[in-house]
Amino acid sequence: MASLASNPVAKMFTAIRNKRRNRLNRADSFQRVLYVLLTLLSLFMILPLIFIFVQALKPYQELFIVPPRLYVESPTFNNFRELFVLSSSSVVPVTRYLFNSIVVTAITVIGVVIVSALCAYPLAKHRFPGSKVLFATILLTLMFAPETVGIPRYLVASHLGIMNNYFGHLLPHLAAPISVFLMKQFVDTNVPNELLEAAKIDGAKELTIFYRIVIPLIMPAVATVAILTFQSVWGNTETSRLFMQDESMKTFPFFLSTITTGAVNNVARQGAVAAAALILFLPNLLFFLFYQRKVIATMAHSGIK
Amino acid sequence: MSQSEAGMTVPLSKNRNAGFGTRLNAYFKLIWSYRLSYLFIAPFVLCFLAFIFIPVVLAILLSFTYFNALQPPHFVGWQNYLYLLSQDLVFLRNALPNTIKFAIMVGPGGYIASFILAWLISQLPNYSRTVYALIIYSPSLVAGAAMTAIWVPLLMGDRIGYLNSMLLGLGLIDKPVLWVTDAKYLMGSMVAVTLWSSMGVGFLAQLAGVLNVNKELYEAGRIDGVKSRLQEIWYITIPSMKPQMLFSAVMAIVGTFKAGEIGQQLSQQFPTPQYAGHVLMSHIQDYGEIRFEMGYASAISVFLLIMMYLANKLGNKLFGSRGDE
Numbered sequence: 001m002a003s004l005a006s007n008p009v010a011k012m013f014t015a016i017r018n019k020r021r022n023r024l025n026r027a028d029s030f031q032r033v034l035y036v037l038l039t040l041l042s043l044f045m046i047l048p049l050i051f052i053f054v055q056a057l058k059p060y061q062e063l064f065i066v067p068p069r070l071y072v073e074s075p076t077f078n079n080f081r082e083l084f085v086l087s088s089s090s091v092v093p094v095t096r097y098l099f100n101s102i103v104v105t106a107i108t109v110i111g112v113v114i115v116s117a118l119c120a121y122p123l124a125k126h127r128f129p130g131s132k133v134l135f136a137t138i139l140l141t142l143m144f145a146p147e148t149v150g151i152p153r154y155l156v157a158s159h160l161g162i163m164n165n166y167f168g169h170l171l172p173h174l175a176a177p178i179s180v181f182l183m184k185q186f187v188d189t190n191v192p193n194e195l196l197e198a199a200k201i202d203g204a205k206e207l208t209i210f211y212r213i214v215i216p217l218i219m220p221a222v223a224t225v226a227i228l229t230f231q232s233v234w235g236n237t238e239t240s241r242l243f244m245q246d247e248s249m250k251t252f253p254f255f256l257s258t259i260t261t262g263a264v265n266n267v268a269r270q271g272a273v274a275a276a277a278l279i280l281f282l283p284n285l286l287f288f289l290f291y292q293r294k295v296i297a298t299m300a301h302s303g304i305k
Numbered sequence: 306m307s308q309s310e311a312g313m314t315v316p317l318s319k320n321r322n323a324g325f326g327t328r329l330n331a332y333f334k335l336i337w338s339y340r341l342s343y344l345f346i347a348p349f350v351l352c353f354l355a356f357i358f359i360p361v362v363l364a365i366l367l368s369f370t371y372f373n374a375l376q377p378p379h380f381v382g383w384q385n386y387l388y389l390l391s392q393d394l395v396f397l398r399n400a401l402p403n404t405i406k407f408a409i410m411v412g413p414g415g416y417i418a419s420f421i422l423a424w425l426i427s428q429l430p431n432y433s434r435t436v437y438a439l440i441i442y443s444p445s446l447v448a449g450a451a452m453t454a455i456w457v458p459l460l461m462g463d464r465i466g467y468l469n470s471m472l473l474g475l476g477l478i479d480k481p482v483l484w485v486t487d488a489k490y491l492m493g494s495m496v497a498v499t500l501w502s503s504m505g506v507g508f509l510a511q512l513a514g515v516l517n518v519n520k521e522l523y524e525a526g527r528i529d530g531v532k533s534r535l536q537e538i539w540y541i542t543i544p545s546m547k548p549q550m551l552f553s554a555v556m557a558i559v560g561t562f563k564a565g566e567i568g569q570q571l572s573q574q575f576p577t578p579q580y581a582g583h584v585l586m587s588h589i590q591d592y593g594e595i596r597f598e599m600g601y602a603s604a605i606s607v608f609l610l611i612m613m614y615l616a617n618k619l620g621n622k623l624f625g626s627r628g629d630e
Contacts, residue, residue: 034425035433041422042440045501048455049443051467055458067470068458119349128339129332134346141357142555143617145563148586148606151593152363156355174352206341228506235448257450260457260570270458277447277454284446292439299506299513303548304555304625 052281055274056080063271079271080279092247094255098279101252104169105233112229113222115174120183121214125196135184138177139304146175150242157243168243169251173233179225185301186221187214223291224298231284253280361610368604373597385604396605399580400588403492404562404609407584408616410496412561415503416554422504423511424538438512445505453570456498460484460571485571488581495567495582503560507553514549518542547624554620562613565590585609 050070055063057075084094123131146153153172162168191214199209215222240254256276259269288295336343368385372378389396426437447455459467462483469481484494518541523531526541543550565586568577576583576591585605593602 031428034428038425038429038437042437045444045504046440048459048501049447051459052451052455066464067474068465068467070467115348115352119346122342122345126339126342128342129336131342134350137353137358141353143559144357144361144610144613145559146357146360147563148589148609148613149360149364149603150589151599151602151606152360152367153356155363156359160355171352172356174348175356177353177357180349206345210345231446231448235451237449253448253450256454260450260453260573273454274458277451280451281447284448285443288442288446289439292435296438296509296513296516299510299549300517302506302510302552303514303546304551 056278079275083272083275097252097255108173108233109226109229116179116183119180124184124187141177154242164246169239183221186218191217220294220297223294364603364606368607370600372600385601399583404584408561411499416557419508423515427515441504444502488579491581507556510549510553514546518545551624558616
């Protein structure tokens with residue numbers, strides 16, 4: 001009896017085991033659970049972002065509704081108008097902050113891309129004396145945040161005479177070890193030495209090699225560095241806070257941080273604040289949406305070995 | 306490895322017995338032959354020296370002085386550090402424990418979360434993978450000042466606060482909770498908000514790492530008797546993406562230690578109520594920008610840099626590859 005019974009039982013067990021093995025390949029139920037989980041999480045992640053959109057489009061009377069709503073009934077652009085009116089009477093209008101931000105961000109992104117690529121290429125392909133030390137230093141500074149030494153940075157900037165002009169916004173960002181690191185890793189793996197040698201035999205100069213061969217081959221890394229730099233500069237308040245005393249040289253995120261202080265008890269201003277936050281957030285999102293594929297491609301080479 | 310046209314000409318010290326002068330000469334020739342390389346790296350190196358290297362060195366030097374920005378600094382030896390580690394009660398009771406608490410919750414917590422998320426997302430088919438990755442990454446695009454604009458109304462302490470009104474509506478709480486102005490809850494809110502926005506570059510690196518694991522390894526693993534996905538993760542995924550794990554660990558560590566503003570952004574007070582959200586960065590700001598005791602502030606920043614370095618050492622131990630990986 002026992003042996004007869006054990007046979008079908010054993011068969012059943014092997015069947016179950018086979019099924020489980022199949023699950024490794026297909027796993028429909030696993031994916032379904034995954035979708036539910038990730039969707040719930042995404043809701044949590046994205047709700048605050050939806051909130052800022054809604055808040056920015058709310059008309060005055062809807063901002064005061066108790067209990068507060070997460071949707072808007074009659075969207076308007078009044079908040080944006082108010083944001084611009086809010087400061088038109090003060091010494092520096094919003095447009096000036098915005099202008100500063102756009103100029104600073106554009107120059108810095110271009111600057112960082114060029115400077116980092118220029119440094120990454122020899123670092124990856126030339127064995128010049130000191131290259132190992134330089135790369136080790138860069139790796140080490142990846143682990144530090146320069147923000148922690150704000151006071152000495154202030155001292156250096158004041159000695160260099162870059163206070164209150166655009167250099168004060170630009171130069172501190174050019175020291176971007178993370179950009180150099182990402183680009184160097186990308187050059188290492190994506191620029192074949194044979195190509196460089198062939199170009200050299202054909203008599204190409206280093207600078208020609210750099211912009212004719214290296215740059216086109218590392219375009220994904222260029223895009224990634226550009227985006228990451230854009231994100232950090234566009235939202236940066238540090239350079240305005242430390243290096244700019246002249247109000248008309250400060251940037252938009254700094255302006256936002258000044259109008260948000262005190263917004264706790266000031267519901268009326270929340271609309272304008274939300275509008276400003278949206279102006280700060282949207283370009284980041286759009287740029288990333290355009291280039292996300294390239295960013296992920298670059299990140300694959302980001303590993304520290 | 307190829308060499309460029311730069312550096313092809315002179316091999317270093319052909320003759321080992323040559324005099325010091327000749328060797329020095331050869332060395333200079335070698336450097337001269339790489340002049341183009343140096344020219345290429347010069348812009349970065351100069352900015353790096355000016356805004357990272359010199360400030361760090363200056364911070365170390367200033368930390369041994371009394372400096373109030375008006376008079377020239379004068380040397381005081383270890384006094385700043387002694388005071389910091391033995392008498393500064395705000396530092397010992399609030400700033401240091403807060404920083405460690407915050408760093409442990411946000412650092413490893415966020416790091417593990419970002420790995421799990423990256424792995425889960427990588428299990429999805431192509432199209433939905435991109436959508437979910439975008440959604441989870443997008444909060445990290447919210448920069449400092451915009452954080453305030455979003456979270457202050459959401460967490461506001463009265464009935465108008467969105468979270469309070471929602472929880473009241475669901476009957477989970479009886480009266481509004483002061484999420485950001487009560488010392489009891491501030492740290493929790495800081496951690497939650499920071500975690501929300503922490504799925505940034507590190508998360509993308511991990512996602513790329515998971516996606517780039519050689520598929521054949523999984524096949525081979527199955528033949529060798531890997532039975533579950535957990536085993537797959539442990540024996541195949543993690544070992545093959547160690548470099549990305551390390552990179553994202555470094556990003557996580559740096560991100561957590563330098564996050565100092567979130568407490569005052571949320572509570573809109575400086576210092577935060579009962580120093581509940583006072584971390585090392587706020588302490589530096591307090592002494593450096595408000596009390597103008599720059600020597601002492603520098604001592605705190607050196608202390609913070611050392612903490613960062615040690616944390617990174619630990620990360621390196623965990624994920625660093627040995628030798629040839």
